[in-house]
Amino acid sequence: MTSRQMVLGMQFSGGYGAEPGAWRLPGANLNSYTDMDQFVRYAHSAERGKVQLLFIADTPVLDMDLTHHAPRQAIDPMLLLTVLARETERIGLVTTASTTFNEPYNLARQFKALDVISHGRAGWNAVTTSTPAAAANFGSSVPPRAEKYERAHEVIQIVQALWGSWEKDALLLDVEGKRYADMDKIQPVNLQGRHVASRGPLPIPPSEQGQPVIFQAGGGGYGLELAGRYASGVYANPYTIEDARAQREALRDAAKRAGRNPDEVKMLAGFMPTIASSREAALERRRFLDEVVDLHQRVRYLGTMIGLPLDPDQLDQPLMAQQLADAMPSPHDPRSVRALEVAREGWTLRDVLAHGVIDYHPVVAGTAADVADHMQEWFEAGACDGFSIALDGFHDGYDAFVDQVAPILQERGLFHEDYEGTTLRENLGAHEQYGLDLRLSQQARA
Amino acid sequence: MTSRQMVLGMQFSGGYGAEPGAWRLPGANLNSYTDMDQFVRYAHSAERGKVQLLFIADTPVLDMDLTHHAPRQAIDPMLLLTVLARETERIGLVTTASTTFNEPYNLARQFKALDVISHGRAGWNAVTTSTPAAAANFGSSVPPRAEKYERAHEVIQIVQALWGSWEKDALLLDVEGKRYADMDKIQPVNLQGRHVASRGPLPIPPSEQGQPVIFQAGGGGYGLELAGRYASGVYANPYTIEDARAQREALRDAAKRAGRNPDEVKMLAGFMPTIASSREAALERRRFLDEVVDLHQRVRYLGTMIGLPLDPDQLDQPLMAQQLADAMPSPHDPRSVRALEVAREGWTLRDVLAHGVIDYHPVVAGTAADVADHMQEWFEAGACDGFSIALDGFHDGYDAFVDQVAPILQERGLFHEDYEGTTLRENLGAHEQYGLDLRLSQQARA
Ligand SMILES: Cc1cc2nc3c(=O)[nH]c(=O)nc-3n(C[C@H](O)[C@H](O)[C@H](O)COP(=O)(O)O)c2cc1C
Ligand SMILES: Cc1cc2nc3c(=O)[nH]c(=O)nc-3n(C[C@H](O)[C@H](O)[C@H](O)COP(=O)(O)O)c2cc1C
Numbered sequence: 051m052t053s054r055q056m057v058l059g060m061q062f063s064g065g066y067g068a069e070p071g072a073w074r075l076p077g078a079n080l081n082s083y084t085d086m087d088q089f090v091r092y093a094h095s096a097e098r099g100k101v102q103l104l105f106i107a108d109t110p111v112l113d114m115d116l117t118h119h120a121p122r123q124a125i126d127p128m129l130l131l132t133v134l135a136r137e138t139e140r141i142g143l144v145t146t147a148s149t150t151f152n153e154p155y156n157l158a159r160q161f162k163a164l165d166v167i168s169h170g171r172a173g174w175n176a177v178t179t180s181t182p183a184a185a186a187n188f189g190s191s192v193p194p195r196a197e198k199y200e201r202a203h204e205v206i207q208i209v210q211a212l213w214g215s216w217e218k219d220a221l222l223l224d225v226e227g228k229r230y231a232d233m234d235k236i237q238p239v240n241l242q243g244r245h246v247a248s249r250g251p252l253p254i255p256p257s258e259q260g261q262p263v264i265f266q267a268g269g270g271g272y273g274l275e276l277a278g279r280y281a282s283g284v285y286a287n288p289y290t291i292e293d294a295r296a297q298r299e300a301l302r303d304a305a306k307r308a309g310r311n312p313d314e315v316k317m318l319a320g321f322m323p324t325i326a327s328s329r330e331a332a333l334e335r336r337r338f339l340d341e342v343v344d345l346h347q348r349v350r351y352l353g354t355m356i357g358l359p360l361d362p363d364q365l366d367q368p369l370m371a372q373q374l375a376d377a378m379p380s381p382h383d384p385r386s387v388r389a390l391e392v393a394r395e396g397w398t399l400r401d402v403l404a405h406g407v408i409d410y411h412p413v414v415a416g417t418a419a420d421v422a423d424h425m426q427e428w429f430e431a432g433a434c435d436g437f438s439i440a441l442d443g444f445h446d447g448y449d450a451f452v453d454q455v456a457p458i459l460q461e462r463g464l465f466h467e468d469y470e471g472t473t474l475r476e477n478l479g480a481h482e483q484y485g486l487d488l489r490l491s492q493q494a495r496a
Numbered sequence: 497m498t499s500r501q502m503v504l505g506m507q508f509s510g511g512y513g514a515e516p517g518a519w520r521l522p523g524a525n526l527n528s529y530t531d532m533d534q535f536v537r538y539a540h541s542a543e544r545g546k547v548q549l550l551f552i553a554d555t556p557v558l559d560m561d562l563t564h565h566a567p568r569q570a571i572d573p574m575l576l577l578t579v580l581a582r583e584t585e586r587i588g589l590v591t592t593a594s595t596t597f598n599e600p601y602n603l604a605r606q607f608k609a610l611d612v613i614s615h616g617r618a619g620w621n622a623v624t625t626s627t628p629a630a631a632a633n634f635g636s637s638v639p640p641r642a643e644k645y646e647r648a649h650e651v652i653q654i655v656q657a658l659w660g661s662w663e664k665d666a667l668l669l670d671v672e673g674k675r676y677a678d679m680d681k682i683q684p685v686n687l688q689g690r691h692v693a694s695r696g697p698l699p700i701p702p703s704e705q706g707q708p709v710i711f712q713a714g715g716g717g718y719g720l721e722l723a724g725r726y727a728s729g730v731y732a733n734p735y736t737i738e739d740a741r742a743q744r745e746a747l748r749d750a751a752k753r754a755g756r757n758p759d760e761v762k763m764l765a766g767f768m769p770t771i772a773s774s775r776e777a778a779l780e781r782r783r784f785l786d787e788v789v790d791l792h793q794r795v796r797y798l799g800t801m802i803g804l805p806l807d808p809d810q811l812d813q814p815l816m817a818q819q820l821a822d823a824m825p826s827p828h829d830p831r832s833v834r835a836l837e838v839a840r841e842g843w844t845l846r847d848v849l850a851h852g853v854i855d856y857h858p859v860v861a862g863t864a865a866d867v868a869d870h871m872q873e874w875f876e877a878g879a880c881d882g883f884s885i886a887l888d889g890f891h892d893g894y895d896a897f898v899d900q901v902a903p904i905l906q907e908r909g910l911f912h913e914d915y916e917g918t919t920l921r922e923n924l925g926a927h928e929q930y931g932l933d934l935r936l937s938q939q940a941r942a
Contacts, residue, residue, distance in 0.1 A: 073676060074674065081669075086613055110602070111699075112682070117676065117679050118674055118676060120676050123699060125605075128575065128606070129610060129613060130609075132575045132578040133578060133579075137582075151599065152599075153597065153598075155597075156602075160574070160575065163575045163576075166571060167530075187694050188599050188693075223527075225519075228520065229563060230562050230563065231563065232563075233562060242635065247635025248633050248634065249632035250558075255529075
């Protein structure tokens, strides 16, 4: 099998599922936010399905109202991934950590330790953090974008240099010769940037993959440049195939500009499937999830998406003929075309919303085959190199994906039958790198 | 049993043992530095022995020569304790983290997450970090002591306030009522110091013990004040009973000055036992450990301790009669009295050193009963509330302590027969505290 296959990552959120109402699903464990056993169970399921990686998005802030919704984030991503490192064997372990509100030495140490503990399966999604409330947790405000990204470049370079501060054969462990390590091969990095600096070395030897893999997400032109230089994987949020292809081309161009082979950078498109025995069953599940959502507000927003003043009283009715005639997708929200498409099928407004037309990723609510079809269409259209999958509810969603969707993708030759190796680099097809990328430093010198 | 009993903590260092040559001991796993399974094994042993806590000292720097010595520190203490949290049930999990080179929000989040994952067994040894090479890893230098400790007070208060930012019954988990949490009971802390600030709240509910326990170590008068205010446990390094009693009295006075009951603060004295079938066997083990130590340098230092110019050529001879007559313990090193005592017994200089007279804790090299006798003597003299035990080599030292020393202490009524409860607070006899200590804030207001 030499044809291109997709990379799959599973998003871990607060523990219940990507939908804020997932904690109420019948069968869900109400303590999933704090109960690590639940996460282990989902990780085992994903690993059984040969999923390449788990991903924990993170922003250092609690900025949501928990009255009706469970937390969107994990209590602590590094600790959670450490738990999973011990209880899984092949799956990659990736989390976001802020380049703005962490010191490079602390980042380098924890990610490298995770990489060693997991035997070469760690990845770092390096983001700058743009939430003012997160900045306030550090007694700070969000710096101007240019400054924030200048610091991000410095932080990533120092972290990678620290990762490479032990040569691969520095450890000797020679009992007879009484030599533990070769200190000529453990060297300081002595890097001084405008924003951050570190002397090193880090107290950590290489892992089975050398050092963790870099991921990146968002941030416009600045983010693209960061991704083009350092990332092996990029999280993206396109809503349409066209949008996704454009984002992927821009990313590949950014990699080329940095002197890299664009195939080294995989774009993972966010995707939220609801997997059920039928489309109707999927909608029923999503209507239940929507019970904690402010649907009146959503109806109004749906109105702005399709160019109509909509009244929440119409929630349980479909659009009327005149409304359908007047409706026009808004050019300001890429989800509008699909929203109107679904409305035209005659669903009530509640059901239009249950299709997930206002969710933060494209939603497919239907059978495993519907979900696989969508993924195949995107993948074959060159819209992405894989998907970052946010399952609506975890307690049954992981098994549904692994037992029903993954096998279809495998049958169609779109997804690997087994892990290629034991490290994240091997399973992601990420190039070898140890320490700084020398191609980049040569450019900087030139 | 109402009489006072001792608190025992086991020091975890790089993974081999407290002696830098422990990695060479026959039977030691050469990969103990990176192999978490080893640490789990030692933690299981300690827990079998009802030891109250494990302690990881830490400074964010690799500032030692690894040519002959294994690392003194763990690759990452928070990640290592997370591993142990999952694989143990009762033992406390305590690590050092710097108040100078960490943000309070990051500290608060990771320690509280560890506390939740371990079901109420986390502790934080809050130290200011005094190593210039560690500061250089953060592109910084060590601030003047007054400033460093001013920041430490702010950091600890913000961390504790963040820990208390969820009231104990904030989580509702009411499926029918569609209410996940009571947002009136999850509040920002809005603390602004001179050095650090944070808005909060933390995204983490209380643990079984509410919040982690604070420990403290070193720092002279400034350190004492910190300990008196916040600490439930203090690591100390006395070399003699007199010194220890003075340190303990000073600590109890500091607690009283802060308006606390001095029994709330336990002083743990550092102690390094080598446990063997006889004193001669213990010395043989320590002579092997000393093979990677620069004994010529130590002989010279031994000379300054006992007021004689000593020549390394005398390494394998005892002191001569004239030397013994001229010798005088140095008033500048509290270990000198014992060094001369041992020398007077007629041992060769190599064996005097093998007694551990220059180690960084008092050493007893002998049988389990010798070790227990020493601990009993110190404890009954009011020199400490317990011990922080640094075993010379872990691979057999943990079991030796647990199977041979602990039972003697238990028989003598000096050490508990079983854990008092499931949380670190219960097992340490630490008072309940949630959020900031109100007694302190009242003082501050007064
Ligand atoms: C798919 C995707 C995932 C993201 N994940 C995170 C995350 O986990 N944490 C975070 O703080 N920001 C995350 N972001 C936000 C971006 O990193 C970035 O901050 C945002 O796009 C705004 O750009 P700016 O940094 O230039 O302001 C994500 C963005 C996208 C598109
Ligand atoms: C028993 C003991 C344990 C200590 N453990 C640590 C530690 O784990 N990490 C650290 O950086 N410093 C540690 N220290 C050092 C003290 O925190 C303190 O920095 C030192 O005594 C110097 O005081 P200063 O902070 O006022 O300069 C320890 C000190 C003692 C006595």
